Amino acid sequence: MEHQVDTATDASISTSPVALPPLPHMSNAKPFPNISKIKVFNGNNFKRWQESVFSIDVHGVAFALTEEAKQIWDSMTAKYTAEDVGRQKFVIGNYYRWEMSDDKEIKTQINEYHKLVEDLKAENINLQEEFLAGLLIEKLPESWNNYKQQLKHKDKQLSLADLIVHIIIEDTTRKEIEAAKAKEIATRANLANIVANVKEWVVDSGATRHICANKNAFSSYTPVGEGEEIIYLGDSRTAQVLGKGKVLLKLTSGKTLALNDVLHVPNIRANLVSVVLLGKVGGEGVIRI
Template identity: 45%
Template sequence: MDPTATSTIAAGSSNATPAAVAMPLLPTIPLIAHMGFPNTSKIEVFCGNNFKRWQECILSALDMYNVDFALTQAKPKEGTPDYASNIEIWKHANKVCGNTNLSTLSNDLFDVYYPYKEAKQIWESMNKKYTVEDVGQQRFVIGNYARWHMIEDEDIKMQIDKDIKTIDDLKPENIELPESFVAGMLIKKLPDSWSDYKQQLKHKRKMSLEDLIVHIIIEDRNIKQVEATRIKEVISKANLVQDKSNKHKRAPCTSVQEEGDMTILLSQMQIWFKQMTMTLLLWSFLK
């Protein structure tokens, strides 16, 4: 090898800056420039909730356009190798990422992040803010799920639906609970009056969550039928006692017709009594 060439390579190596060595390979302009901007119409507008889900949707859209590197890589510095081509590639990727981020934000959040010049700045700021808030949200939804219990005076089927809803609230937070754990918690959350049933389930074979829900609904139906039968028996006995009591009572004269007849009879008796009195007096006088 030519000694001059060797010394030139060595000199070039010694003069290389750390930034130049660490600079990752970027896609070429022809590879990304012709693809335009991602379609964000199917990405839900971010209003401050479910950040992880929104973040995954953005990453997926940008990855298809091979520009997602602009979310994590800073603007190339002047003097680095291939600066001229790299800066053009970065500018395009930064524009696509920035517009994609902003176009999926609510109006209030758009006003907050629009002044940012780099997509990386938007991404890092949102990640720092909403990742912390997501942790708080996770604690909140987990607490809701753990605290919620069934009550006596509400339909069991409706309460099971509520329990499933609290489980669904965990999914946007990337919290997946094992089915066996959910089934065990459902048994534990049954009302206190179901204590015997809960004890029986401990000795049964393990059931899937779906089978357990069906089993609980059938048991609830049986409980309601037994209770309805018991109430009918109580009402029947009460009516029987009432009937016997009524038979021993003397029915009062409450008929208007009967009261009228009695009045007429008394009036006739008074007239007859007066006539008899006059007859006796006259007979006594004549005698």
């Protein structure tokens, strides 16, 4: 008996293509990182370079690509992390051992200290501003002890930048004082052997005027009226000025030192040469002949 096909059933089967459902959207998929942002490692400061790599999340990709990449990464981390630790110890040691001295320029030493602080920052060692300023004060040379005490007793703590400016100003002032003292010593030396037929002359750094007790020492003289002018002496006494004029002092070098506007005060104990007036170049108080 022949098998008959149910054409009615076959007619219900469609021969058209079946549409597949869409694939689910991969919302968590990450784009491949832009590795062009990674700088070539130059062998210095591995930790900072490593952090830059971490910031673009490329290390996970490298590990996923090959086991060999992971081994290279681990090897670099072990090698350069140890080197960074050694570098940090070196920088910290330099900072700790650094000292200031009177033999070197203060500005040069300030620059050295600033370089040490920058080296610490490069190693991600960030110290508080108060600590950096306080240590610089402690490192000042022994001759600066009084200045150090003044800074320590200030009500307000100076920042490192303000402290450096303060120190440089103090250094400039000290140099000016030292130069003035050196000039005074030189002046005293030059006048130590004054030859004159008058009373002894004293080179006085505190005197603001030339003073002479002997009227006969004046080469030119103008009387001053009684009570018109007085001077104050060191012991709080006053003395009457009787006149003023020019006095010529002969030096052992053969030259003559002309003192202008010298006050005549008979009861002065010693004739005074004012260092202040001598130090004024081109001033009215002195003429060298």
